[in-house]
Amino acid sequence: MTERPPSATARAPRPRRGALPAAALGLVLLVGTGVWVGASPGADEAPAGPPRALAGPRTTTVPAERGTDADSAALGRWVTTWAAAPVGPEPRATAPDGEVTDRTVRNVVHTSVGGTGARVTLSHRYGTAPLHLAHATLALAAGPGSPSAVPGTVRRLTFAGRTGVRVPPGGQVVSDPVALPVPADADLLITTYAPASGGPATYHPRARQTSYLARGDHAAAVSAAAYTERTPGWRQVVALDVRGGGARGTLVAFGDSLTDGVSATPGANRRWPDVLADRLRTQGGAPRYGVANLGISGNRLLTGGPGRPAANPSGLRRFPADVLDRSGVRVVVIALGINDILRTPHTTDPTRITEGLRTLTRHAHAHGLRVVGATLMPFHGHRGHRPELEEVRRAVNAGIRAGGVFDAVADFDRAVRDPYHPEALHPHYDSGDHLHPNDAGYHRMAEAVDLGALRAAAPARL
Template identity: 50%
Template sequence: MVKAGRVLAAALLALIGTTGAAPQTEAATATAPGAVRAAVPAAVRAAPAPAPWTGTWEAAPSGTAPALPGAAVRNVVHLSVGGDLLRIRLSNRLGTGPLTLGAVTVALRGAAGPDAVPGTMRKATFGGAPTAAVPPGGDLVSDPVPLAVPAAADLLVTVHTPTDSGPATYHRTALRTSYVAPRGAGRAADEDGAAYTATTSHWYYVTGVDVRAPRGAGSVVAFGDSLTDGTGSTHDADRRWPDRLAERLRPRRLGVLNAGIAGNRLLRDGTGPSALSRLDADALSRSGVRVLIVFEGINDINGTPRANDVAGFEAAYRTIVSRAHAHGIRVVGATLTPYGGHRAFTAAREDLRQRINAVIRTGGVFDAVADFDAAVRDPARPQRIRPAYDPGDHLHFNDAGMRALGDAIDLGALR
C-alpha cells in the first residue's frame, strides 16, 4: 500500500506540474498492478487522445507558371475523406522569390462553377495572421480551419497574391477547371463567384488538404507519373485510378493522395523532381500516411535509352521502400503497364519492361504487389493495353482503364 501511495502521489504531482500537456491514457498509467491502476482518477485514465490529421487531397508541384499578380485563383479540389476541421498546404517550392499571400479562403463548392455553398466560406490564417510570406523553396501549412467537410466533397481553395512573386509553383495536369478573378483584391472571401471570369486547368500554389479524422483513419499515397496523374481520363470527372481507389476505401475512412506528375521519372529529374528526390515532400511527410503505392518507371524506359540496367531500377525501388519503412509506411509496388503501338515503343524497351516487372513481382522488393500489367494488357497482344482501355495513344488510360487499375489493388494489401 505504501508503494502504491507513492506511485499515486507521483502521478498526481506530474499531472499538476504539466498543465496543458496531453492527458495520459489508461495504457500510459497502467504500468503497475491492479492497486495503482485503480487509484488513478478515471478522468485521467480515460481521456481520449486528440484525433490525428489525415491527408484527404494532394497535388504534387510539377513546375512553374507565370505569376498572376493581383489575381485570386479559386482552385477546385475533390476530397477523398471528410473531417470536422481542415488545414491547407501551400507551396513556393519551385519559386525563386518570396511568395506573398494576401488572403487564402476555403469553402464548400456550390452546384457548379466558382460559387461557394452559402455559410461555408472561411478565412485561413497562418500563425494567427491572415497573410503570410513563403520563402523560395518553402512550403506552408495553415492553422486549423473550422469547417466540417464530408467525404467526396468539392472544396474551393482561393489564393490571392497581391504582388508579382515570381514564378508560381503549380500542378500542371489538374484535369479540373479552376477559376481566376483578375482583380482579386477583396474577392477571396466572395461566396458569389461572379468576379471569377477566367478559367485555368492548373492548380496554383495549393498542394494539399488535411482533415482531422477519427482515430484509425489514415491515408494512402499514389506515387507515379502521368498514368497516376490521370492523363487520358475525362476532364472534371475525377476518374483517375486514385479516385477509384478512394471510392473503394471510403468505408474504411482512408484518404487517398494523388502524388502523380505527368512526365515524372524514377531515376532522373524531368517534369518535376525525380521520384527519389521528391519522395519525402510528396509522400513520406504527408499527414497520416499508412501506405505508399509506387507506379513509376515507364518514362525512364522511354526517355533514357541508356537506362537499361535492371539493377538500377531495383536499387531505386529498394531505396524508396527502405525510406518508407523508416517512417512505418507499407509499400505496394505496381507493375509497369504495356504500351505497344506507342511511338516510343521498341522491342528492347519492351524487354526491359518485362525484366523490371519480374523484379516487382518476384524480387521481394515490396511489401505487396498490384499487378497493373495483368489487369490491363490485351490477352491477344500482351504488349498492348486492351482496346477498351485505350484513349488512342496506346500508353495512357481512358476512364474504363483507370477504373480497372483502381480495382486491381487488393485492399487487404493496404492494411
Template identity: 55%
Template sequence: MTKRHGYALVAALAAVVVLISTAIYVAFSGGDRHDTTLGAGPSAQGSADPAAAGSWVGTWATAPAGAEPRTGAGFAGRTLRNVVHTSVGGTHARITLSNLFGTQPLTIGHASIAQASAPSNPTARPDSLRRLTFGGKPQVVIPAGGQVTSDPARLAVPADADLLVSTYAPTPSGPVTYHPHARQISFVANGDQTQNPRGDGYTEQSPYWRYLTAVDVLTREATGSVAILGDSLTDGVTSTLGANARWPDVLADRLREEAGAPRLGVLNEGISGNQLVPGGQFPPAGPSGVSRFERDVLSRTGVRSVVVVLGVNDLLRNPRHADADQLLDAMRELTRQAHARGLRVTGATLMPFNGHRGYRPHLDQLRRTINAEIRSGRVFDHVVDFDRALRDPYAPDRLRELYDSGDHLHPSDAGYRKMAESFNLSHLRGSAPAQL
C-alpha cells in the first residue's frame, strides 16, 4: 500500500468513526461532560450540593473491549462490584456505564459508589456508601450501543485509592460489555447488594471490569486529565495483580507528587492486543485505535493532553503485510484529530521484541523505520522514547533483562516504572498544539 493510499484509508475511516460515535455513543452520555457546576435535580442519598465549585476531571477510565463470552443473559439478579483505583481526588463523583457491545437494552436497577475499606477489598469504608441516581431516578435503561452518566454524588474521593462501584441488573440484558485484562480483582454477589457496605456477600471474584468505563470527580486538585490510547503495554498485562503497577499508575504518582508537575488525572485506555489500524491475520482485540480514538480518548472528561502507545500489534498480527507508511499515516491522523480539539499529543516509540514468538527480522526493521520518523518530530507534538529507555544497550533489538517480564515483549514491574519515568511531564501540560 502506498503512503497516499494508506492516508486516504485512515482519513476515510476516521470520518466514519466520528459520525458513528457522535450519533450513537455520545448521544447517551447524559449531557456535557466538561461542565464545572453541578446540575440540580431531585434529592437522593448522597446527592451533590448544586453550589459546589470545581472542575470535572476523569480520575479513572477504561476502554470497553468487547462482549464478554457466554454472557447472553447478562448478570440478571446479581450485583457487580467493580474495584477501580483513582488517580486524583475530589469532593463529588459520577460514573459512566456502557452497553456498547450489548444487543438489547440494559436495565440497571440500582447503583452505588463507595471508598474501599482496604485495597482490593469488597467492603466499603464506614459511612462512605452513596446511592447513585440517573436523572434523579435510581433506575436507568441503557440502549444497546449506548452509555449513560450518573448524577453527581457527594463523596470525598481520595487520590491513589480504591473505589467500589456496584451495579444491580434485575433482568436479563444480553452480552455484557467488559474490559478483560483489568489486573484487578472485582466481585459478584447474588441479589441486590448495591447498598450493602459489607463484602461478605460478594462470594465470587472476577478479573474483569464490567459495564463501568469511567469515574469522574469534581475537584480543585487537578486541572484536567491525560488520556492514553494503547495496547497490552498500557493495559499492563504482566504487571503485578492488584498492585497498580502499570506504567500509567506510576505516571499518575509522578503527576501527583513531583514538584512542578502538572496536576492531572490519568485515564488508561489500553486494550490488550489492540491495533492502530484494522487488519491482520488474527482476530481483532477490540475496535482499532483509529476507530475508537474519539470515543475512548477525545470524549473523556477534562482531557488536556493525549498519549499514543500503539503499533507493535500491527506488526505482530500482520507480519506479511505490515506497512510502516500506513501506520505513520494513522498516527498523524490521530494527531490531527487531537489538534482539532486543541490537544497536544505525546507519541511513544515502539519497543523491541526479539525473543518473542512473533519476532521476524523484517518486522524489527519496520519498527526501527517507524521509530526514526517518530523521533524526527513529524508525527507527534512530543516523543516519549520507550525504545531507548528499555532496550538492551548490547542487543538493541531486545528488552533489557531487568525490564523484561520474560516473554520478551511485555515489561516487568521495573520496566513499567521505567516507562513512566521516561516522560517529560511538562509535555503533558496541554498547551497549544505544535505545527507539524
C-alpha cells in the first residue's frame, strides 16, 4: 500500500440513516429456544511470561443454525448485525452499586445488515445475584437515536416461550426469534425491565451512543415520555442477530478504544467498523457480512483488569466469549497491542506482543476463521509517548508486516500517519490527543481494509 496524505477535500463520512418504518409486519412468528448458562470467566493472564494458549471459557449457547427446524432452513443462518463486549460491573451511576432496580433500560443500537427475523443476547456476566427480567422488547427506533418506537414494531421477547427469564450470575440468555423486518443501517431499541436487582449491571460504558432509562415497567411503550434519564453506555445487551436478509456471515472487529470508537462523534456511527459495514453493504463484489464491534476502551492483549471475573479482560482471555460465540462468524479483524506498550506496566519486548497476536490467530484458525490483523498506529505527542516505546511499536509493526502473524494485514499505521513525521498521526486524522483518530481518521482506517482479504479462505500457515 502506498502512503498518501489526505487532500484538502478528503471525503467526509456520509450522514447515517435512521430506522425505517416496517414494511410488512404480518409475518409468522419464528419458533426458537432461549438458553441460559452460568459460565464465568476466570482470572486473567499474569503480565509476565510468554502468552499461553487460550483457556478462557465459552458460553454453551447453541447457535440456531445448528438446529433442524424448517424455519432455520428456509430463512438461513443467524448473523450478528450489532454487538458490544461486556466490560465490567457498572459502578455507582444510576442506583446503589450500579444496580438496575424497578427500572426499564432502553438501549439504542445500530444495525449493519438487515433481516426478517431477529433475536437478542443479554448478559449478566458481572452480576452477583440472579437477575429477573420480567419484560423485554425489540422495536425499530422512530429516528436516529430516538427512544420512541415506530408504531406497530414493538415485539415482546420471550425466552423458551416465557416472557420473563431468570439469568444466573455470570450467565447470559438468548431470546426466542421474533418476526420483525429489520432494516440495515438503522437504529433499533432493545428494552429490558428488571423489578429487582441482580447486583451490578453488566455494561459497556463508552458506547458513543445515548440510551435511556425509565422508572417502572415501560418496556412496551411506543412513546419516549417515560424515558427521562439518559445514559452513555449499554446495559445487559451484548448482541443482536438477524436472519433472512441474505448476509453470508459475521465479521468481528476485535480491539481496544481505537475499535470501540472512543473519539468518534456520538450518535453518528462513524467508528471504523461502522464505515467498514457501509463498504461491505454498498460496494459491488464485497462479501456480505454483518459487522460486530467487540472493541473495549483500554483493552490490552496480554493483561486485563482486576476482579473475578476480570473487568476489561485481556484480549487473550476474552477472545472465546467475545469472538467465537458470536453468530455466523467467518472473519475477525484484530487491532490490539498499543495499550500493552503505552500503559503501565509497559510491555517492552515486541515478541511478546507478536506472539500474543499469533496465539489469537491460531485459535481463530482452529475454529475455521480467517484473520486480518492491523498494524499499531502512532502516538507521538500523546502524554504517554516515550522514544523507547516508539521503538517497541515499530518492532511490532515490522513483525506484522513480515508475515506469519495474520492471514492478511490492514496497515492502519501507514493509512493514518503523517508521511513527513511517521511517529505521529496526520493532523487531518488526529482527534487532538495524538492517539485517537477523529471521524476522518476512522474513515481512513476502514478504507485501509482490503475487502478481498475478508473472504473466507484457507487460513495461512503460521
